[in-house]
Amino acid sequence: xxxxxxxxxxxxxxxxxxxxxxxxxxxxxxxxxxxxxxxxxxxxxxxxxxxxxxxxxxxxxxxxxxxxxxxxxxxxxxxxxxxxxxxxxxxxxxxxxxxxxxxxxxxxxxxxx
Amino acid sequence: xxxxxxxxxxxxxxxxxxxxxxxxxxxxxxxxxxxxxxxxxxxxxxxxxxxxxxxxxxxxxxxxxxxxxxxxxxxxxxxxxxxxxxxxxxxxxxxxxxxxxxxxxxxxxxx
Numbered sequence: 001x002x003x004x005x006x007x008x009x010x011x012x013x014x015x016x017x018x019x020x021x022x023x024x025x026x027x028x029x030x031x032x033x034x035x036x037x038x039x040x041x042x043x044x045x046x047x048x049x050x051x052x053x054x055x056x057x058x059x060x061x062x063x064x065x066x067x068x069x070x071x072x073x074x075x076x077x078x079x080x081x082x083x084x085x086x087x088x089x090x091x092x093x094x095x096x097x098x099x100x101x102x103x104x105x106x107x108x109x110x111x112x113x
Numbered sequence: 114x115x116x117x118x119x120x121x122x123x124x125x126x127x128x129x130x131x132x133x134x135x136x137x138x139x140x141x142x143x144x145x146x147x148x149x150x151x152x153x154x155x156x157x158x159x160x161x162x163x164x165x166x167x168x169x170x171x172x173x174x175x176x177x178x179x180x181x182x183x184x185x186x187x188x189x190x191x192x193x194x195x196x197x198x199x200x201x202x203x204x205x206x207x208x209x210x211x212x213x214x215x216x217x218x219x220x221x222x223x224x
Contacts, residue, residue: 036215042218043203043216043218044205045215046212046213046214049212087154089156100146100158101156101158101213103156103157105153105155106154106155108154
């Protein structure tokens with residue numbers, strides 16, 4: 001079956017530090033990959049996505065590259081802000097039939113001033 | 114102009130009661146979903162409907178009964194609530210195979 005593995009949090013960083021949150025996946029076929037962000041007390045928002053190998057998704061300074069050879073989709077940001085504090089979810093969706101999102105367990109990011 | 118809305122935002126109730134959560138989307142999407150997020154933030158799909166028809170049911174107890182009166186609505190009714198049902202429930206919608214848009218969540222607390 002499909003699965004997504006994320007690094008466990010919380011990840012605690014100072015403002016302007018470099019961020020990496022690791023994500024690897026197991027899937028049949030060629031899934032689409034997503035990063036969703038959940039700010040405190042809110043629902044999930046799509047942060048970025050990639051639909052095929054070597055695609056790079058980017059948004060709000062965050063980036064992730066779809067690496068088929070390592071089955072990874074690591075999230076990076078060069079300089080985090082306090083407002084980036086949230087829970088980040090890596091997810092995959094298979095492209096066959098009626099697919100749903102399979103989520104990782106989420107990684108909490110805490111950024112201090 | 115909220116894209117995916119849920120009511121209520123908070124729901125506190127006693128064990129054994131029956132309750133409903135409503136979801137509406139105004140995005141014109143044809144697929145809607147219910148997810149459960151537990152206390153450790155883990156998200157798991159419960160149901161998916163496409164054009165008012167159930168297409169995915171992920172081994173959810175039959176105390177949970179989704180109902181889709183039309184493409185824009187997917188309500189979740191829960192009978193005989195148990196302590197383990199306490200969680201945040203998220204509704205989402207999408208066009209088939211496209212990105213999903215999530216509602217703000219309903220925090221259910223069963224006492």
